[in-house]
Amino acid sequence: MSISGTDAYARESRLPPLVVRALAAARTHGFAHSCRPEQGRLLQVLAGGAKSAIAETGTGCGVGLAWLATGARAGVRLVSVERDPVRARVAAEVFSDRAEVEVMVGDWWRIAERAPYDLVVLDGGGVGKIPEDEPADPARLLTPGGRVVIDDFTPAAEDPPRHDGRPDLPRLHWLRHPALRTIEIPLAEDLATLVGTRRWPE
Numbered sequence: 636m637s638i639s640g641t642d643a644y645a646r647e648s649r650l651p652p653l654v655v656r657a658l659a660a661a662r663t664h665g666f667a668h669s670c671r672p673e674q675g676r677l678l679q680v681l682a683g684g685a686k687s688a689i690a691e692t693g694t695g696c697g698v699g700l701a702w703l704a705t706g707a708r709a710g711v712r713l714v715s716v717e718r719d720p721v722r723a724r725v726a727a728e729v730f731s732d733r734a735e736v737e738v739m740v741g742d743w744w745r746i747a748e749r750a751p752y753d754l755v756v757l758d759g760g761g762v763g764k765i766p767e768d769e770p771a772d773p774a775r776l777l778t779p780g781g782r783v784v785i786d787d788f789t790p791a792a793e794d795p796p797r798h799d800g801r802p803d804l805p806r807l808h809w810l811r812h813p814a815l816r817t818i819e820i821p822l823a824e825d826l827a828t829l830v831g832t833r834r835w836p837e
């Protein structure tokens with residue numbers, strides 16, 4: 636979660652029209668936690684590699700989803716799930732003229748209803764950063780070679796990474812996941828993302 640993600644766009648120009656639309660919705664509804672532009676541009680690039688389907692957990696007001704939809708080629712389906720019904724409705728309005736985009740209301744695991752995907756972005760549920768949030772199963776959600784993206788880490792200062800003086804178990808879960816090959820990508824001084832590719836069966 637990016638604390639000031641929506642505000643980070645104040646210095647940005649030349650944004651894709653769909654991102655501008657989603658940002659306007661986020662600002663109107665006072666939603667501060669949109670993904671940052673650095674993350675959005677990464678999502679746009681990764682979406683371009685998807686062959687048929689993309690999913691996101693935690694739609695917010697649709698800014699990350701707008702980057703994904705902008706990068707995806709024609710014919711690719713996009714599904715995003717948001718548990719806050721007001722945000723889900725706001726995001727659904729942003730994409731009302733985009734038949735390929737579906738915004739679902741509910742808990743993150745609803746993305747499993749349309750699995751598998753070529754790209755899964757975990758931005759609200761399924762990450763495992765808090766005890767009551769079970770991490771998503773990449774083998775269930777991703778096609779072989781498919782990618783998972785987990786946003787909003789601070790760049791690791793040591794190896795193995797630590798958080799509050801202890802091993803950073805949620806980050807290590809993804810970095811060492813046996814079904815994935817995962818790396819940490821620094822996007823800014825204070826922001827890093829994990830990107831994992833599902834291994835092919837041997």
Ligand SMILES: C[S@@+](CC[C@H](N)C(=O)[O-])C[C@H]1O[C@@H](n2cnc3c(N)ncnc32)[C@H](O)[C@@H]1O
Pocket residue numbers: 636637668669670692693694695696697698699700716717718719722741742743744758759760761
């Ligand atoms: C960081 S914000 C998402 C930002 C959005 N992806 C974007 O790029 O603009 C996290 C969102 O996830 C939603 N959320 C949190 N836990 C969830 C869960 N278990 N299932 C579905 N949505 C969840 C929150 O309501 C919040 O809107």
